[in-house]
Amino acid sequence: MVRAEKRAIWFPRAETVDDLGLVLNRYNHLDVDGPHFVMVHGLGVSHGYFEPLAEQLADAGTVWLVDLPGYGASPKPGRDVPLRDHARTLGATLDAAGIVDAVLIGHSFGCQVVTELADQRPELSDRLVLLSPTINPARRSAWKQFFDLVHDFWLEPPRADAFGLYNYFLTGRVGYYMAQIPHMIADEVEGRLARISTPTLVVNGTRDPIVPHDWAQQVAALLENGRLEVVPGAHVIMFTAPHEIAELIENFVLSGQHD
Numbered sequence: 001m002v003r004a005e006k007r008a009i010w011f012p013r014a015e016t017v018d019d020l021g022l023v024l025n026r027y028n029h030l031d032v033d034g035p036h037f038v039m040v041h042g043l044g045v046s047h048g049y050f051e052p053l054a055e056q057l058a059d060a061g062t063v064w065l066v067d068l069p070g071y072g073a074s075p076k077p078g079r080d081v082p083l084r085d086h087a088r089t090l091g092a093t094l095d096a097a098g099i100v101d102a103v104l105i106g107h108s109f110g111c112q113v114v115t116e117l118a119d120q121r122p123e124l125s126d127r128l129v130l131l132s133p134t135i136n137p138a139r140r141s142a143w144k145q146f147f148d149l150v151h152d153f154w155l156e157p158p159r160a161d162a163f164g165l166y167n168y169f170l171t172g173r174v175g176y177y178m179a180q181i182p183h184m185i186a187d188e189v190e191g192r193l194a195r196i197s198t199p200t201l202v203v204n205g206t207r208d209p210i211v212p213h214d215w216a217q218q219v220a221a222l223l224e225n226g227r228l229e230v231v232p233g234a235h236v237i238m239f240t241a242p243h244e245i246a247e248l249i250e251n252f253v254l255s256g257q258h259d
Contacts, residue, residue: 006076008131012073015093020069020077020085022093024046027054034061035127035253036099040133041065042088043184044177045167046072047158049107053238056246058105060161060254064099068113070176072167076188083183087116091124103253105129107238108210109184109251119192123257128200131245132208133189136215140185151209155234164236193222200226201252207242208250227252 011023024038024219037057039050047065054063067074075110091115095100104125106114111133118128137147153161168177178196200223204216213230229248233240 013097015096017089017092021075022069022088022089023067023073024093025065025115027065028058030063036062036102038064038102038104040106040110040113040246042110043180045164048163052242053245056242060250064117076173078185080179083112085114086113087120090122091117095125099166101126103127107131108134112187114191115192118196122125124225125198128198129249130202132211133219135184142181148210155207156236160236160239190222193212197224202228204230205235205237206230207234210235
C-alpha cells in the first residue's frame, strides 16, 4: 500500500571510485522490509527531483537517491565524465554499500545511465524502471533537445521548474553540465536495449515533448521484457505523478510478476 508519510533524507553515503565521487542518499531506515530502490536523476539536476516518489515508496522498501558524479552533493570531477563512467561508478558504489538485487529507477538521462549499467553488469538488478527515457533518435541534436526542454518548461509546475533552474544555473556547474550534453545526445541507447533481458517497466507522461509516446513505445518494444505504462504529466513525471508511479512500481516489483 502506498502511503504519503513525510520522511527526511537522513543518511548520505559518499563513495569515490578512482577519481569520481558519488553520493547515495538513504531516504529511510534500513530495517524496512522489501527491495532496495535506487533512483538515478537526469541531466543537470540532482536527487531532489525524486523526493516525491521516494516518499511514496518509503514503506515498500529501502530507498536510495543518487547524486551522480558532479551533480548535487557529489564533488565536481576534474574531467569530463562519459556515460560509461557514470554507470561504472554507480555500480561500484552499490557494491561498496552492499546493495544487491536493486530496483534501478532512472529518469531521462538517468535511464541512459541505468541501462548502461544493466548492460555492463546485468547481475546487479532484477528489475528496471525507466521514467521518461531519453534519447529520442528523431530529436538527436542539441538544438532540438533545447527546444523540447523549453517546451517542457511551460508544461511543468512552477516548483519543478524552480528546482530545475536552481540546479542548472545556480550551483556553479553549468560548464560541467553543458559538457555532459554531447554524451547524452551521442548515446544510441536503442542499440543496447535489445541486449537487456531484465524485466523493465517503462513509464511515459501523456504530454511529454522530450519523450513522445511513439519513442516510449519503441523503448518498451526493443527490450526483451519491457512493458509500457502512461501517467498524466509532461517530462518530470516522478515529481508530478508520484502516487501513480509508486503504484505502478509496487505492482511491477512487489508482486513478482511481469506481464
